[in-house]
Amino acid sequence: MKPYVMGIDIGGTNTVFGIVDTRGMVIASGSIKTAKHNKVEDYIDELHREATRLIEANDAVDKIHGIGIGAPNANYFTGVIEDGVNLPWPTPLPLAKLVEEKFGIPVAVTNDANAAAIGEMTYGAARGIKDFIMITLGTGVGSGIVINGQVVYGHDGFAGELGHVIVKRTNGRLCGCGRTGCLEAYCSATGVARTAREFLEIRTEPSLLRNIDVDQITSKDVYDAAVNGDKLAKDIFEYTGAILGEAFANMMVFSSPAAFILFGGLSKSGELLLKPLRAAMDRNMMAIFKGKPKVLLSELKEADAAVLGASALGWEAKPTTAPVAE
Amino acid sequence: MKPYVMGIDIGGTNTVFGIVDTRGMVIASGSIKTAKHNKVEDYIDELHREATRLIEANDAVDKIHGIGIGAPNANYFTGVIEDGVNLPWPTPLPLAKLVEEKFGIPVAVTNDANAAAIGEMTYGAARGIKDFIMITLGTGVGSGIVINGQVVYGHDGFAGELGHVIVKRTNGRLCGCGRTGCLEAYCSATGVARTAREFLEIRTEPSLLRNIDVDQITSKDVYDAAVNGDKLAKDIFEYTGAILGEAFANMMVFSSPAAFILFGGLSKSGELLLKPLRAAMDRNMMAIFKGKPKVLLSELKEADAAVLGASALGWEAKPTTAPVAE
Numbered sequence: 089m090k091p092y093v094m095g096i097d098i099g100g101t102n103t104v105f106g107i108v109d110t111r112g113m114v115i116a117s118g119s120i121k122t123a124k125h126n127k128v129e130d131y132i133d134e135l136h137r138e139a140t141r142l143i144e145a146n147d148a149v150d151k152i153h154g155i156g157i158g159a160p161n162a163n164y165f166t167g168v169i170e171d172g173v174n175l176p177w178p179t180p181l182p183l184a185k186l187v188e189e190k191f192g193i194p195v196a197v198t199n200d201a202n203a204a205a206i207g208e209m210t211y212g213a214a215r216g217i218k219d220f221i222m223i224t225l226g227t228g229v230g231s232g233i234v235i236n237g238q239v240v241y242g243h244d245g246f247a248g249e250l251g252h253v254i255v256k257r258t259n260g261r262l263c264g265c266g267r268t269g270c271l272e273a274y275c276s277a278t279g280v281a282r283t284a285r286e287f288l289e290i291r292t293e294p295s296l297l298r299n300i301d302v303d304q305i306t307s308k309d310v311y312d313a314a315v316n317g318d319k320l321a322k323d324i325f326e327y328t329g330a331i332l333g334e335a336f337a338n339m340m341v342f343s344s345p346a347a348f349i350l351f352g353g354l355s356k357s358g359e360l361l362l363k364p365l366r367a368a369m370d371r372n373m374m375a376i377f378k379g380k381p382k383v384l385l386s387e388l389k390e391a392d393a394a395v396l397g398a399s400a401l402g403w404e405a406k407p408t409t410a411p412v413a414e
Numbered sequence: 415m416k417p418y419v420m421g422i423d424i425g426g427t428n429t430v431f432g433i434v435d436t437r438g439m440v441i442a443s444g445s446i447k448t449a450k451h452n453k454v455e456d457y458i459d460e461l462h463r464e465a466t467r468l469i470e471a472n473d474a475v476d477k478i479h480g481i482g483i484g485a486p487n488a489n490y491f492t493g494v495i496e497d498g499v500n501l502p503w504p505t506p507l508p509l510a511k512l513v514e515e516k517f518g519i520p521v522a523v524t525n526d527a528n529a530a531a532i533g534e535m536t537y538g539a540a541r542g543i544k545d546f547i548m549i550t551l552g553t554g555v556g557s558g559i560v561i562n563g564q565v566v567y568g569h570d571g572f573a574g575e576l577g578h579v580i581v582k583r584t585n586g587r588l589c590g591c592g593r594t595g596c597l598e599a600y601c602s603a604t605g606v607a608r609t610a611r612e613f614l615e616i617r618t619e620p621s622l623l624r625n626i627d628v629d630q631i632t633s634k635d636v637y638d639a640a641v642n643g644d645k646l647a648k649d650i651f652e653y654t655g656a657i658l659g660e661a662f663a664n665m666m667v668f669s670s671p672a673a674f675i676l677f678g679g680l681s682k683s684g685e686l687l688l689k690p691l692r693a694a695m696d697r698n699m700m701a702i703f704k705g706k707p708k709v710l711l712s713e714l715k716e717a718d719a720a721v722l723g724a725s726a727l728g729w730e731a732k733p734t735t736a737p738v739a740e
Contacts, residue, residue: 240562241562242670244670247670252667252700254698334580339668341573343566344571345568376497377572
């Protein structure tokens with residue numbers, strides 16, 4: 089087997105790519121701007137040019153076993169980026185096929201949260217854990233579900249959208265998905281900012297957050313205020329952690345994971361979030377599961393995690409298109 | 415491989431057992447009373463005696479490959495019936511070990527809902543479907559989750575307790591599990607009877623159900639009244655189906671099954687339940703899943719289903735105890 093894989097993480101702003109060895113070391117990495125090109129062909133041309141430069145500079149020509157790509161709404165079964173994503177190109181977009189034709193290397197794709205789960209299982213906090221749920225707490229809430237050592241893709245490749253479990257049945261917040269009451273509307277970074285605006289409007293007590301333009305408040309502002317002892321900011325984390333913990337207790341009866349692993353900006357809030365989260369899990373947990381699941385933080389560096397996760401998928405990439413006749 | 419398996423379904427009242435061939439034909443079956451014996455050893459003695467009689471009468475001596483058992487709270491990994499079940503013996507109870515020692519045949523156990531899912535996958539409505547969720551609507555609500563052709567057991571063998579997802583966060587009904595708002599408190603046969611009592615108390619309109627002692631109303635009474643055009647009874651099914659459909663939409667974002675398969679007494683209500691169920695699924699479904707999952711009814715005869723499902727597990731039974739020295 090060839091000694092390297094390439095991992096590519098396609099985000100709305102940046103595309104990061106890296107050459108990774110069998111031990112999960114990122115040998116070298118680079119990045120390009122995702123949104124620079126209006127035509128996806130031009131984007132893939134630049135990606136190929138820059139990745140090739142990296143491959144040549146690191147003596148890795150003909151040594152790349154496969155390419156793994158994590159991208160929003162990317163479907164593992166079809167290799168296609170489906171509708172409804174914040175990328176500048178028309179969808180559905182046959183990503184795996186386009187990249188494979190350009191690079192001449194087998195490609196496997198999955199969505200970004202699944203890629204993070206694979207990375208965590210292969211190189212991070214989930215090593216040796218066969219049943220876990222990865223929750224990414226970023227601008228949105230994503231998830232990758234692993235059961236018996238395998239990522240759950242479902243019948244259509246779209247399983248694991250746990251940011252969109254309904255957690256509020258009445259008067260739920262409008263979610264980006266068009267429905268109301270989704271977990272993502274409460275427990276993402278933007279959800280925390282929404283909670284801050286709600287709390288500031290409903291409550292009258294003083295708060296450090298009142299010094300900030302209410303429309304500009306971010307989850308980072310809430311974190312900073314809470315660290316400085318601000319009661320209202322701490323209550324926002326209590327509220328957020330309680331909803332997340334309730335949701336975790338409900339996920340437990342589904343697949344009974346040994347651990348929930350948190351990843352993404354909001355997970356860096358540490359005990360501010362984890363303490364109410366664990367308390368709510370315990371309060372809402374069915375007796376047979378009480379005290380069983382761990383809540384762990386990702387062990388991967390955020391800069392590496394997406395590329396590492398995507399790269400792990402590269403080891404299982406198989407050619408999906410017929411080889412080009414010479 | 416030996417040509418038969420034995421399936422055993424242990425219920426609170428009856429224990430049914432049958433000899434099943436490779437095509438899923440129940441060659442012969444029998445039953446004993448579960449609760450007759452205060453000592454589990456006596457129960458297993460009678461089970462062994464009656465099963466042996468059946469085996470001998472059907473020329474199946476030394477032709478049983480394995481025994482599969484479905485029983486409440488039975489753990490696939492450990493072979494043990496755990497606490498909190500309506501059986502007359504102390505728990506935890508090492509069922510697989512006791513039966514295997516008595517019969518000298520490898521035994522595999524799982525809980526009754528997982529057994530039903532295996533039966534449906536092997537012989538019923540889920541043949542050829544690799545991702546589905548089996549929901550048993552009986553006295554309680556049970557579930558067996560199948561992902562990529564495999565029953566989901568979770569890290570501890572207790573996954574798939576979907577009767578205990580919380581569907582009402584505020585003022586939820588007390589559930590047998592000790593928590594409030596569980597699906598089972600609404601969508602089981604007993605849940606339907608509770609809804610009937612609530613509706614009769616809150617509402618003032620006439621109803622056929624008012625002719626029945628309110629404490630004696632069963633889901634069957636509600637069904638009979640609805641079939642006779644009773645508005646209040648039909649509303650009870652609307653209410654039940656809506657809660658079940660909302661719950662299914664929430665399960666969809668987890669494992670994206672191709673189908674939900676209904677089994678058990680309440681599933682015989684047909685369109686009375688299915689129509690509001692499908693409507694609520696559609697109303698609550700995330701866009702990418704809309705219209706995808708089927709709702710199917712079990713294709714197994716209720717009398718055979720549990721035995722067939724348990725028997726299918728018999729094919730994968732492996733000896734768990736060391737052979738007795740001769």
